[in-house]
Amino acid sequence: MNKAILLALVTLILSGCTDKWGWYVVDPSTKSGLLNLKFLISGLYYTILLSLTAIIISVVVGLLVALPGLSANKYLRAFNRTYVELVRAVPILVLILWVYYGLPQLSGVAIPVFWAGVIALALSDSAFQAEIFRAGIQSIDKGQYEASHTVSLNYTDTMRFIILPQAIRRILPALGNQLVYMLKMSSLVSVIGMQELTRKADELVVTEYRPLEIYTVLLLEYLALILVVSYFVRMFEKRMRTDERN
């Protein structure tokens, strides 16, 4: 099995040397190739900025939606369920189109592409973040709440200093996963003209007409970006773990 995969991979790589491929479009040793390559990589800025802004907002919103879900009050819990079920049911691409083209019709105010992308990505991710936080908080032993009660901590302090620090450590792998997911989903914002990685590739394909090579480079760009991010997420997780142990 492994041999078959290896063989397929080697064939694919070697096929890059056949005349079916036109690597010249992104050949850094030629002037135009280098220019094209720089153009493709320049999309990295908005992909990262967009994803980071969206994930920060979605983590905050997710936490704010998760907390009522853990309340004893059934109306607060109903709010949590409704939010999660509704938002989770909307496809991200549809939400992007709706926020960018639809919402201004309602509000009368045009939304910049960047913020339309951020709002749509953050909103749809927040439902997942809410579920992750809820699971994380629920995994903390109830003795921790009782001990907090006996040292007079109120709800806010109990959450802030006792429950969340422990819950976040447990959900770090899931949060890292969401970050990777967000980086990939940000490619969808290309449809409304956001100048991120995918949009740059789309535009270059239109002028150069070499989709195979350009989209291959695009794939490698995402791969490299996500490998780097995964590495840092892992480093961070490891640091948090040793913090707890030492």
Added chain:
Amino acid sequence: MQSINNKSVISVSDVSKFFGDFQALKNVSLEVKAGERVVVCGPSGSGKSTLIRCINQLEKHESGSIHVDGVELGNTSESLNAIRANVGMVFQQFNLFPHLTVRQNLTIGLVRARKLSKTVADDLAIKYLERVRIPEQADKYPRQLSGGQQQRVAIARSLCMEPSIMLFDEPTSALDPEMINEVLDVMVELASSGMTMICVTHEMGFARKVADTMVFMDHGEIVEKSEPGKFFKSPESHRCQEFLQKILQH
């Protein structure tokens, strides 16, 4: 006995508590005076823990009334704050905060709830760590300590809040045998300082040494309540005799 005045600091009257269909407490009444040391024992599921958890408002009772320091416990935040301020609690499972150092475990309540400065809180923390004889562990994390040490930290954490009443919920039941005494020693010392205590425990040696009042519970009721001399020598109820025989056999 002389240190006890006649004022009840804890007054439980006619309290019932249900968990679904199961009645954990059946019309329980108990008066505890300032400085009194009460030891509660009984088979598992008899309602001992539920009783002290109701006194600390970790569980809400369904009927009857509980007064602590003259304040009736109910759903008001006033009564909740009164409890938090006056009643310390030590758990079977320690319930230390694992992500905080021993020192931080002790100071978090002082700094956040009592609004003390960090230096004042630190001094108090060290004072109480010295009292439970582990000041040298202040900067370790709970998981680096033995069970006995962890429970002593938990006792110090409660004492830090300077409560007038301490509740102990089977504080030695989760400990290895060789660590039980170090925790009991701390509790004996605390008892001799005049603290009002209710201890749920099966450590009868400890009970004989410190208890002013012994309480035996079974099936959610207080079956027997007497001073320890009488309690151990000639318990009135059959159930209590049976129970004592079982746990004192060896």
